[in-house]
Amino acid sequence: MSTERALTEPHPYVLLSAAVSLDGCLDDTGPERLLLSGPADFDRVDAVRASADALLVGAGTLRADNPRLLVNSAERRAERRAQGRPEYPLKVTVTATGDLDPGAAFWHTGGEKLVYTTDRGAAKAARLLGATADVVPLGPALDWRALLGHLRAVRGVGRLMVEGGGTVHTQLLQQGLADELHLAVAPLIVGDPAAPRLFGPGRYPEGRLRLIESRPVGDVVLMRYAPTAPGTGPLPTAADRHWLRTACELAELCPPSETAFSVGAVVVAADGTELARGHSREGGDPVVHAEEAALARTDPADPRLPGATVYSSLEPCARRASRPAPCAELILRAGVRRVVTAWREPDTFVVAADGTGVLVGGGAEVVVLPEYEASAKAPNRHLLG
Ligand SMILES: NC(=O)c1ccc[n+]([C@@H]2O[C@H](COP(=O)([O-])OP(=O)(O)OC[C@H]3O[C@@H](n4cnc5c(N)ncnc54)[C@H](OP(=O)(O)O)[C@@H]3O)[C@@H](O)[C@H]2O)c1
Ligand SMILES: [Zn+2]
DSSP states (O other), X not given: OXXXXXXXXXXXXXXXXXXXXXXXXXXXXXXXXXXXXXXXXXXXXHHHHHTOSEEEEEHHHHHHHOOOOOOOOHHXXXXXXXXXXXXXXXXXXXXXXXXXXXXXXXXXXXXXXEEEEOHXXXXXXHHHHGGGSEEEEOXXXXXXXXXXXXXXXXXXXXXXXXXXXXXXXXXXXXXXXXXXXXXXXXXXXXXXXXXXXXXXXXXXXXXXXXXXXXXXXXXXXXXXXXXXXXXXXXXXXXXXXHHHHXXXXXXXXXXXXXXXXXXXXXXXXXXXXXXXXXXXXXXXXXXXXXXXXXXXXXXXXXXXXXXXXXXXXXXXXXXXXXXXXXHHHHHHHTTOOEEEESOOOOTTSSTTOOHHHHHHHTTOEEEEOGGGHHHHHGGGGGGOO
């Protein structure tokens, strides 16, 4: 998955997001779009959108739903501006035919628009859209790897949220290009055999998806999965296991808190030398994080940092209120390009916490060893409900 790709051709972190009925449908066959999510889940989706650099839907969804694809919350847009990011994420669509309605809401709302298409579709799309959107042909057929490489290299997209439809989701999952899947399951049954399904037939990477989190959001249930592609990720070593176990032991030393996780971290050079260690709220600092505490003990000029690994019992944070820089950012700034962790951060304190996305977007590799998840969670039992 993402870890391997980060070492070869840089891609954005790819998050697939969809709402489905209990029988796995994305919609019914009626003329109106079927509302699957409720207000609480639409707000959750809005928060995830606000965390993305770009939002992508297929041309089929544009034609069927006429979506605007905006960050609706003015507060979230203000936060993006304060971070120096565009108010709205870049909006992206894909089409082979170039058959796009220039009057659709997608083109007349929000931020910049981008169309990926084939050589054949480009002329038509450009004629229909004029200056409304950038039209990028990707050859005789649209190759998703080329699309993701272009988004990363030319448009600087580190985090891409894909909102359907099924044709697009199916290809990204089948081609092993999805880093995360958010599935909101709604309590209704469509029952129509002609209704569009989330995932179509075909060959998918083998193995079970790993459940990162599940929780009710109103009357829908959100499930977050990380697709795993056995044999493609970098293999953990015995040393990785030893140091991650050490990080989990450090997590046990944290003063308990009702408002923050207990986490342990170790920074280890490529030759196996421990450079520093830390844990949450150590030394009487009520807000210090484990990775932050450990990195603060390293010498920024230490030439071993670029080859070092940060072992952290919990995925490094992507956003935090208590300090200007989250740990994922501190790790990248320190020059470290490898992180091994036991457990992806649940949405307990931050919605769409995605340190892995920040790290992978910054060129780092992230390895998750789920066999240590239980020990990493142990000191946090009281927070996990
Ligand atoms: N519940 C949800 O979360 C959700 C989210 C989104 C959509 N939906 C539903 O999903 C349905 C639409 O799904 P869909 O599968 O028809 O649409 P889609 O995946 O949005 O779009 C399919 C279209 O995208 C273009 N495309 C996809 N892959 C391509 C490739 N490799 N190369 C070139 N072009 C490519 C093609 O456009 P051209 O035909 O122009 O060549 C294709 O027809 C609607 O009913 C909508 O309501 C539901
Ligand atoms: Zn942190």
